[in-house]
Amino acid sequence: MPAKYFICPSGKTVTIETCLKACSQRCMFLPTLRAIAKASDRGLSEPSVTELIGGTREAYLKKITAYAVKPQDAVYAIHGSAVHTINEGYTEGNMLSEIRLKDEITSGKFDLYGQIIDHDEGVLGDIKVTSSYKIMKALGHYKIDVPTGEFFKTGVRKGQPKSKKQWCYNGVKMVMEWALQLNYYRILLEKQGFPVNKMVIQAMCRDNNLRVASERGIDQSIYLIPIQKISNRWIKRYFKTKARALQQALNQKKLPSICKPRERWNGRKCKDYCIVAMQCPYGAKIQIQSGKFLPEVG
Template structure:
């Protein structure tokens, strides 16, 4: 079941249909076409679990599929940024390339963004477009800061005689992109099942806050980064997705709440605290929001 309600600025909830028909306030909180676009982005009309739904925590996907949850239109506008960038690309795919085709197998379905001659002469490049934050980019690029000695020492003060250091960025750290890598590798498998060769997988990540100081403090100084994704074994990916699909299927069949999402899936509780749209139906989400002590293990 997709989102059913919008949350108004005064925290009242209203069925999305009713909001689109008539605002319950004196003036709409944003333009009607924008609200329509937000509503459309929430109702994609796909029944089978998609690759991205399976990559998310099973509990989160289960709750999104079974609860008529509410969203604040302000907080889902990022989805529109993503679709706008996709549309810009989609309208310029003349030549040897394919775009936005949904492929299916017996486990799931996924829609790749771009495939073909999109980077060089290689016609087997699978491309994915992301609009993301400088924080996620810093993690995805494996950027971290190190302190290196300047060769000078403090001449006065408490640190007198101690060596001076300066901070420098390195980008050979651990790349935190497993979710992106699983997604692209699954699209690769779906394309290969159709007889298409995939020689390279690349993400074009657009930083949505790149003009802000916080981005440069995170070592992000470009608007767009190309991030190569390495192949993961088909066997591992298919087993992982099969496992996630089976867990979701079982929960939907029995109606039993799946175990709490894994720490990575719930961004170590940051998602539960502020970004999970179904947190109000999740006991763990409620505890995090209420700052109550978390039990060591929750079974459902």
């Protein structure tokens, strides 16, 4: 089910239809609102690859509830769509883009395939407009404290060794969700006779040039992040299990268990990003406790 309501900056909830047709004092341009409404409705009945990567509870609630989105918070979704559209307009030559492929388990729309980086014609590319935090994690960069050899001479830490932060570049690359997504697109493409030799994410930093990004060691606006192959057997089993769990919940009209820690980003998603959090007992509790959700007064 697509989103049914918008939440205005004042906190008031209106149906998207009323907002688009009748708001007398809009909080943003009408075409922007239309694009946000469209972005929440992909017109798919079967679960997509991206839906199955998230939690089963989240996917279930998106299917069965009339949820609300805040247009002010959803602008990032149309940034991503705009970047995809721009790329799609320049795919002449040995390239394919934005084609939805499906099999008996799910369906997925890849961004780019073909000769997109070098002479290899079998490169599968995906574009992400994302935060410096996520890029830092995806690159496996992290900071550690290293002793400077000096000691504090005064204050409460007198006598203790001094340390400074040092970047390390050998951390675990946190790309599980991207790897699941691209590997399934790879399987779908290969099934159609298009071999995939490489998978690459083009991560575009949306907070590039801000101090917070440079503190995270992110000083480029675009990073190319290679994605490793995962065995077809494992990937298919994973998606099959997720698709089956979702279908079972829908058939039985039964709310699935709380999303797994990875799927709910250890709680950050429930607090700040999950659009069905208020329909989820677990998410609603977190939102109310954090004061994020303020029920409309009057």
